[in-house]
Amino acid sequence: MNKKGFTLVEILAVIVILAILMTVAGTSVFGIIHESQQQLLDEQVKNLGDTAITYMESKKYYFDKCPVTFDPKNPNVSLKNHCYREVSVLELVESGLFENKKDLCDTTKSILVYKKQIANTSGGYVEFASFVPEDTCRY
Numbered sequence: 001m002n003k004k005g006f007t008l009v010e011i012l013a014v015i016v017i018l019a020i021l022m023t024v025a026g027t028s029v030f031g032i033i034h035e036s037q038q039q040l041l042d043e044q045v046k047n048l049g050d051t052a053i054t055y056m057e058s059k060k061y062y063f064d065k066c067p068v069t070f071d072p073k074n075p076n077v078s079l080k081n082h083c084y085r086e087v088s089v090l091e092l093v094e095s096g097l098f099e100n101k102k103d104l105c106d107t108t109k110s111i112l113v114y115k116k117q118i119a120n121t122s123g124g125y126v127e128f129a130s131f132v133p134e135d136t137c138r139y
Contacts, residue, residue, distance in 0.1 A: 037139055044104050044137050049130035051098040052087050052111040056128065061085060063115040065126050072112050072131035084114035089136065105137040 056063075066083035070076070075084055090107040092098035100107065112131040 049132045052130045053128045056113045066114050086110040109136040
């Protein structure tokens, strides 16, 4: 007797192999997607900080150097407008300096721009720095 077709065991084996392949491929694809999203988010945060510095420099605000103990994560309010200022994400977007790609950044949040001492072999220098709070941009 010459029967054509597949047995149930053969079909199940093929389904199991396909499921394993899809799991491996799916994990890789989702990993790549997550990695590219994280890269875009990191770029947005860096651009946001750099843009805030550029914006403050363009306004020609005068800043004193912040003390060495200055913590941008928990700034001393008495130093505000002396060694640091805050600029809102909305202000940067409205000025045209920052493009909020995919609306990743919360426009109600503020970026802290401050002057800090940079130590080097020739005694050091003062430069602007920025602090973007963690919850400012996210997916």
